[in-house]
Amino acid sequence: MENNEIQTPDCLVENGETYDMVYERPHTLTGTRMHYCPGCGHSTAHKILAEVIEELGIQGDVVGIAPVGCSVFAYDYLNFDMQEAAHGRATAVATGVKRVLPDKYVFTYQGDGDLAAIGTAETIHCVNRGENIMIIFINNGVYGMTSGQMAPTSLAGMKTTTSPYGRDTKTMGHPIKVSELIAPLPGAFYVTRQAVHNAPAVRKTKKAITNGFKYQKLNKGISFIEIISNCPSNWKMTPLQTVEFLDNEMAKYYPLGDIKVPSAEDLK
Amino acid sequence: MEQTEDIRLMKGNEAMAEASIQAGADAYFGYPITPQSEVLEYLAREMPGRGGVVLQAESEVASINMVYGAAGAGARVWTSSSSPGFSLMQEGISYIAAAQLPCLLVNVNRGGPGLGTIQPSQGDYFQAVKGGGHGDYHLIVLAPNSVQEMADFVFLGFELADKYRNPVLMLSDGAIGQMMEKVVFHKRELKRIPKPWATTGKTPDRERSIITSLFIQPEKMEAVNLLLNKKYEEICKNEVRYEEIMTEDAEVLLVAYGLSARISHKTVQLAREKGIKAGLLRPITLYPFPYERLNKLADQVKCMMTLELNAGQMVEDVKLAVNGKVPVGHYGRQGGIIPSPEEVEENFEKFFKSVS
Numbered sequence: 016m017e018n019n020e021i022q023t024p025d026c027l028v029e030n031g032e033t034y035d036m037v038y039e040r041p042h043t044l045t046g047t048r049m050h051y052c053p054g055c056g057h058s059t060a061h062k063i064l065a066e067v068i069e070e071l072g073i074q075g076d077v078v079g080i081a082p083v084g085c086s087v088f089a090y091d092y093l094n095f096d097m098q099e100a101a102h103g104r105a106t107a108v109a110t111g112v113k114r115v116l117p118d119k120y121v122f123t124y125q126g127d128g129d130l131a132a133i134g135t136a137e138t139i140h141c142v143n144r145g146e147n148i149m150i151i152f153i154n155n156g157v158y159g160m161t162s163g164q165m166a167p168t169s170l171a172g173m174k175t176t177t178s179p180y181g182r183d184t185k186t187m188g189h190p191i192k193v194s195e196l197i198a199p200l201p202g203a204f205y206v207t208r209q210a211v212h213n214a215p216a217v218r219k220t221k222k223a224i225t226n227g228f229k230y231q232k233l234n235k236g237i238s239f240i241e242i243i244s245n246c247p248s249n250w251k252m253t254p255l256q257t258v259e260f261l262d263n264e265m266a267k268y269y270p271l272g273d274i275k276v277p278s279a280e281d282l283k
Numbered sequence: 284m285e286q287t288e289d290i291r292l293m294k295g296n297e298a299m300a301e302a303s304i305q306a307g308a309d310a311y312f313g314y315p316i317t318p319q320s321e322v323l324e325y326l327a328r329e330m331p332g333r334g335g336v337v338l339q340a341e342s343e344v345a346s347i348n349m350v351y352g353a354a355g356a357g358a359r360v361w362t363s364s365s366s367p368g369f370s371l372m373q374e375g376i377s378y379i380a381a382a383q384l385p386c387l388l389v390n391v392n393r394g395g396p397g398l399g400t401i402q403p404s405q406g407d408y409f410q411a412v413k414g415g416g417h418g419d420y421h422l423i424v425l426a427p428n429s430v431q432e433m434a435d436f437v438f439l440g441f442e443l444a445d446k447y448r449n450p451v452l453m454l455s456d457g458a459i460g461q462m463m464e465k466v467v468f469h470k471r472e473l474k475r476i477p478k479p480w481a482t483t484g485k486t487p488d489r490e491r492s493i494i495t496s497l498f499i500q501p502e503k504m505e506a507v508n509l510l511l512n513k514k515y516e517e518i519c520k521n522e523v524r525y526e527e528i529m530t531e532d533a534e535v536l537l538v539a540y541g542l543s544a545r546i547s548h549k550t551v552q553l554a555r556e557k558g559i560k561a562g563l564l565r566p567i568t569l570y571p572f573p574y575e576r577l578n579k580l581a582d583q584v585k586c587m588m589t590l591e592l593n594a595g596q597m598v599e600d601v602k603l604a605v606n607g608k609v610p611v612g613h614y615g616r617q618g619g620i621i622p623s624p625e626e627v628e629e630n631f632e633k634f635f636k637s638v639s
């Protein structure tokens with residue numbers, strides 16, 4: 016039988032010494048072993064999300080939507096109510112959920128192909144309506160699930176399976192900065208771009224996602240959290256190289272940090 | 284005297300919208316398209332004061348996926364559109380069928396293909412009953428032939444959807460959607476069943492709810508397919524609905540649904556006046572289709588002809604039902620043209636003379 020469950024012991028016994036657990040996997044993760052490639056940002060993002068939900072104590076009030084993409088199996092790992100959505104339609108599905116369950120915390124978790132190519136219309140209009148949800152936007156600059164085709168976010172010159180000579184912006188368009196695109200819309204309440212490639216980035220992302228959930232209770236619109244995410248398999252790099260590429264290339268074009276933050280007045 | 288019945292003069296589209304409120308719909312998501320825009324307009328006017336969500340989406344792609352989300356969250360939810368818009372929804376409908384989400388869909392059929400015409404048509408029969416979207420699935424398809432039925436089938440549609448956890452499609456057309464008739468709203472007791480599978484937030488006493496249509500292992504996918512097949516068999520066993528007019532002694536039979544059935548009813552009367560023993564079978568459910576009854580009738584009548592506002596679609600199901608026992612023909616008009624009962628009668632006679 017395939018053992019896909021990760022066991023969490025109550026204590027650690029080593030060389031006859033017993034150590035107390037000071038850290039454990041959040042109960043909002045199911046314990047199912049994740050299928051993500053080594054060094055992929057999705058698993059870190061999942062864990063942050065699960066931790067925040069546990070810390071806020073809102074497991075019973077969350078409905079998440081993960082559409083087609085590498086994270087389509089998110090519901091296998093996240094231990095709360097989830098809907099899988101068609102490619103590009105997560106924000107429409109989330110709108111349907113939130114409108115009939117306005118007291119729940121609703122979030123989407125979408126890739127860049129999903130959110131910024133096939134689902135662009137849904138993204139823009141969901142933000143424009145100011146739906147009271149959080150959009151987590153995983154920008155890895157490629158189509159991960161279908162194995163490395165060009166995404167709308169692929170950097171200029173980036174080699175992918177469908178831009179084998181590098182992305183030529185003259186014929187293939189320019190990498191799209193969705194956060195900057197949607198931030199001016201009145202429905203966007205909080206827009207930030209973060210990453211998960213090192214410890215400080217993880218801490219900041221965690222803060223951003225915590226904000227995203229808290230802001231939902233204000234009913235003032237979208238929290239949009241872009242996460243620049245490593246994709247070793249499709250960037251054709253070692254996990255370590257992806258960290259450098261993220262800092263040196265991705266973060267140059269997609270600067271990390273807040274893009275739109277609510278004022279003290281907004282937060283009332 | 285206490286008024287127990289609410290009688291109104293309404294368009295089919297409005298009657299359907301009113302019925303949805305009375306049926307306790309929690310939400311409607313839609314996008315304007317002729318000839319059914321009255322639905323969204325009516326609800327935009329009425330729903331805010333009477334409770335429930337009404338939202339004009341950015342497209343039919345969005346509205347069907349909003350329906351998916353709301354249905355997955357356990358709401359009584361519906362959408363309506365007309366042919367081009369309904370085509371746009373097909374991917375979402377396939378997902379809804381696969382995830383087994385109860386909801387009501389309405390297609391007020393207009394002429395096509397392409398942008399076509401805004402006049403009535405039955406050109407979407409195949410799309411409605413043979414799939415439309417990808418994969419092996421079925422909708423329960425109801426075909427109203429009056430404003431009254433457009434209202435009644437909203438109640439029925441929600442009930443069947445909940446009962447089978449299956450999307451229900453009301454396939455109407457531009458004429459019935461647009462015409463005004465008397466409609467009676469009866470006081471009804473609303474049937475609601477619990478939906479423990481819905482994503483309403485995971486409480487400690489239950490496992491997390493997952494709404495999905497993804498089953499990547501072949502064995503799991505096939506298990507879901509078999510489960511769906513079983514459900515469809517159950518639906519075929521329990522839910523076949525049809526109406527018969529003067530079939531007791533009929534020697535020649537018309538088969539028609541919706542608007543065509545109204546015309547055919549008159550055609551049967553015209554034929555009877557001429558001494559022709561004509562009858563009419565009107566399928567009310569297009570899926571499940573009354574195969575068995577038609578097969579039985581094939582033992583009695585000499586031939587059957589469908590009247591359809593298309594190039595001949597339902598006629599294929601009638602042929603399947605009859606299985607070669609008697610000749611089966613088709614008469615149709617397209618492009619939004621509605622034939623007169625006289626025109627149909629003349630062609631009906633031509634047909635059965637040609638085969639007898």
Ligand SMILES: Cc1ncc(C[n+]2csc(CCOP(=O)(O)OP(=O)(O)O)c2C)c(N)n1
Pocket residue numbers: 083084085086102125126127128129130153155157158159160161166
């Ligand atoms: C309508 C439709 N078109 C295409 C696909 C194939 N497809 C699945 S995932 C995907 C791209 C996913 O990329 P992204 O959204 O960036 O997420 P990632 O996998 O990188 O996390 C595509 C094109 C699909 N499932 N549905």
